[in-house]
Amino acid sequence: MTGRAAAAAANLWVTIFVTADTTSLLDGLNDLWAGVPLARVAELRRSGTGGRPSFCLALHYPPGGDGWEVWLSTLASTLARRLAVSAVDLEAVFEPRPTLVPADRAGLGDVAHLVAISSAKGGVGKSTVTYNLALALAGLGARVGVLDADIYGPSLARLAGLAEARAHSRDGRRLEPLEAHGLRVMSVAFLIPDDTAVAWRGPMVTQALQQILLQTDWPPLDYLLVDLPPGTGDIHLTLAQRIAVSGVVVVTTPQELAVLDARRGLRLFEKMRVPVLGVLENMRGYRCPHCGHEEELFGQGGGEALARSSGVPYLGALPLDPALRVASDEGRPVVLEDPEGSLAARFRSLALRLAAHLAALDPDSLAPPVIETEEH
Ligand SMILES: Nc1ncnc2c1ncn2[C@@H]1O[C@H](COP(=O)(O)OP(=O)(O)OP(=O)(O)O)[C@@H](O)[C@H]1O
Numbered sequence: 001m002t003g004r005a006a007a008a009a010a011n012l013w014v015t016i017f018v019t020a021d022t023t024s025l026l027d028g029l030n031d032l033w034a035g036v037p038l039a040r041v042a043e044l045r046r047s048g049t050g051g052r053p054s055f056c057l058a059l060h061y062p063p064g065g066d067g068w069e070v071w072l073s074t075l076a077s078t079l080a081r082r083l084a085v086s087a088v089d090l091e092a093v094f095e096p097r098p099t100l101v102p103a104d105r106a107g108l109g110d111v112a113h114l115v116a117i118s119s120a121k122g123g124v125g126k127s128t129v130t131y132n133l134a135l136a137l138a139g140l141g142a143r144v145g146v147l148d149a150d151i152y153g154p155s156l157a158r159l160a161g162l163a164e165a166r167a168h169s170r171d172g173r174r175l176e177p178l179e180a181h182g183l184r185v186m187s188v189a190f191l192i193p194d195d196t197a198v199a200w201r202g203p204m205v206t207q208a209l210q211q212i213l214l215q216t217d218w219p220p221l222d223y224l225l226v227d228l229p230p231g232t233g234d235i236h237l238t239l240a241q242r243i244a245v246s247g248v249v250v251v252t253t254p255q256e257l258a259v260l261d262a263r264r265g266l267r268l269f270e271k272m273r274v275p276v277l278g279v280l281e282n283m284r285g286y287r288c289p290h291c292g293h294e295e296e297l298f299g300q301g302g303g304e305a306l307a308r309s310s311g312v313p314y315l316g317a318l319p320l321d322p323a324l325r326v327a328s329d330e331g332r333p334v335v336l337e338d339p340e341g342s343l344a345a346r347f348r349s350l351a352l353r354l355a356a357h358l359a360a361l362d363p364d365s366l367a368p369p370v371i372e373t374e375e376h
């Protein structure tokens with residue numbers, strides 16, 4: 001290219017770059033983790049001056065996970081092609097767009113998203129999943145808290161390695177969350193001796209939940225994950241009716257009976273207008289700790305079929321892996337113990353899909369909590 005032609009080309013891209021609407025540059029492109037139109041979960045902004053065109057992709061969930069670098073460089077090539085230039089600079093930043101508006105989060109402080117992890121059936125791995133998803137999100141750069149809403153059978157304290165810890169209050173009114181593995185953690189187990197809550201019923205449980213959720217001095221958080229007890233009882237109703245929940249994740253194992261229960265739980269949240277962010281299938285297949293081979297112990301695909309028939313996203317699966325149980329029992333979460341391992345990678349993918357579907361929610365369509373008591 002001659003000097004004059006090069007200057008003309010440079011002028012052309014400057015004109016296009018300055019006048020082009022950045023939103024339309026994303027037309028027809030989908031995001032990596034939720035597969036939704038990219039413009040729903042990100043904003044593209046021009047950045048830098050001079051040199052070649054530079055953009056910043058302000059993503060409403062943390063950038064990262066397997067395949068991220070390749071995806072980002074493909075996006076940069078697509079933008080360059082659309083602008084008819086040879087290359088663009090593109091960087092991505094995490095810019096959360098809260099699903100909880102200030103009026104909803106009275107008492108919660110500066111918490112952008114509150115996500116409940118539920119299953120109608122007990123023992124399917126909710127607490128294990130909650131804690132490791134929280135760590136995966138924190139590992140991606142998010143500020144994360146976890147609340148143990150299982151008042152009758154709290155287990156997050158053990159997972160966090162805080163079995164003997166107690167919560168304190170600076171002013172005698174509000175509670176300080178505890179810290180473990182970079183997460184903020186609160187549980188009724190930090191307030192009362194073991195087993196005390198077992199005899200509690202209705203109003204006491206509701207009060208205890210509101211206290212640990214709303215009277216805790218949460219620092220600014222991008223995600224607060226709430227580990228629910230099994231079933232569809234007072235705690236679920238309180239959460240859905242009195243507190244603005246951004247969305248819920250339904251955990252199930254693959255067998256038909258577990259899926260039937262999960263469907264019941266899913267319907268309850270739908271009825272209460274809490275967005276279902278997706279179904280997560282736990283213990284799908286057994287992963288041999290010696291050879292890594294996976295066997296379908298409880299069948300497969302029940303969670304996937306449930307998601308499909310309910311019209312909600314399928315977030316993915318985790319295998320039954322003894323390493324996960326051992327690590328959890330010892331308060332050494334697998335996401336931190338073996339960050340390069342396959343379980344940690346799966347938790348990262350699951351966390352990113354969850355965060356992406358959360359980011360894709362239309363904030364205007366989020367319903368306020370339903371205050372009146374309904375028949376269920
Ligand atoms: N994918 C997995 N592979 C192996 N063990 C697992 C897996 N998921 C969970 N577990 C183990 O299963 C047991 C039950 O898990 P967890 O306590 O997380 O379930 P839960 O759904 O929270 O139970 P509850 O309904 O009682 O609250 C724990 O011992 C946990 O370590």
Ligand SMILES: [Mg+2]
Binds near residue numbers: 126128155228229
């Ligand atoms: Mg549990």
